[in-house]
Amino acid sequence: GENVEQHPSTLSVQEGDSAVIKCTYSDSASNYFPWYKQELGKGPQLIIDIRSNVGEKKDQRIAVTLNKTAKHFSLHITETQPEDSAVYFCAASRYMEYGNKLVFGAGTILRVKS
Amino acid sequence: NAGVTQTPKFRVLKTGQSMTLLCAQDMNHEYMYWYRQDPGMGLRLIHYSVGEGTTAKGEVPDGYNVSRLKKQNFLLGLESAAPSQTSVYFCASRPTGADTQYFGPGTRLTVL
Numbered sequence: 001g002e003n004v005e006q007h008p009s010t011l012s013v014q015e016g017d018s019a020v021i022k023c024t025y026s027d028s029a030s031n032y033f034p035w036y037k038q039e040l041g042k043g044p045q046l047i048i049d050i051r052s053n054v055g056e057k058k059d060q061r062i063a064v065t066l067n068k069t070a071k072h073f074s075l076h077i078t079e080t081q082p083e084d085s086a087v088y089f090c091a092a093s094r095y096m097e098y099g100n101k102l103v104f105g106a107g108t109i110l111r112v113k114s
Numbered sequence: 115n116a117g118v119t120q121t122p123k124f125r126v127l128k129t130g131q132s133m134t135l136l137c138a139q140d141m142n143h144e145y146m147y148w149y150r151q152d153p154g155m156g157l158r159l160i161h162y163s164v165g166e167g168t169t170a171k172g173e174v175p176d177g178y179n180v181s182r183l184k185k186q187n188f189l190l191g192l193e194s195a196a197p198s199q200t201s202v203y204f205c206a207s208r209p210t211g212a213d214t215q216y217f218g219p220g221t222r223l224t225v226l
Binding site for chain 2: 001105107
């Protein structure tokens with residue numbers, strides 16, 4: 001089955017700097033890669049996603065890149081702000097008989113210091 | 115439109131007790147999921163449902179049962195709770211034809 005590894009487990013950056021979180025996946029058939037942000041005491045919320053037919057996607061300060069050959073994808077946050085502090089999860093899935101099933105990475109705690 | 119709601123928010127059980135966690139969504143989504151979240155392990159799929167009356171096992175189904183008698187509700191049951199089931203439980207739903215899953219706020223369960 002699919003296995004997703006996420007690094008680093010903790011990341012501290014200064015406000016205004018960039019943050020990069022990386023994930024690798026094992027199943028070459030995976031074709032959907034979402035990123036979720038989880039704030040303290042809340043459920044995960046989708047912030048950006050990418051499909052296997054696209055190499056990069058950007059939404060304001062957030063971007064995701066995908067390298068299918070190497071089976072890794074990354075989240076890039078530019079001009080970080082204190083409100084970006086949260087736990088970030090990557091996930092991978094592929095379509096199966098009963099729809100996609102997400103396999104999550106272990107999460108990255110991002111701390112933005114002001 | 116409340117989205118995905120979960121009841122209760124917190125619960126403490128003794129080993130061997132039973133309980134049911136309720137997930138409700140008002141978005142008319144076909145698919146519903148139950149995950150557990152443990153430190154350093156991300157979210158792991160327990161059971162899921164592709165529609166009213168249908169359920170299937172996920173990655174870590176042992177010790178749990180589920181039911182989807184109504185489209186808007188997905189129940190997770192623990193028949194005989196064990197300390198290993200101490201976790202935060204999240205429910206999610208998604209519509210047919212879309213990949214995005216929408217998560218509830220979670221239930222923190224402690225089994226003593």
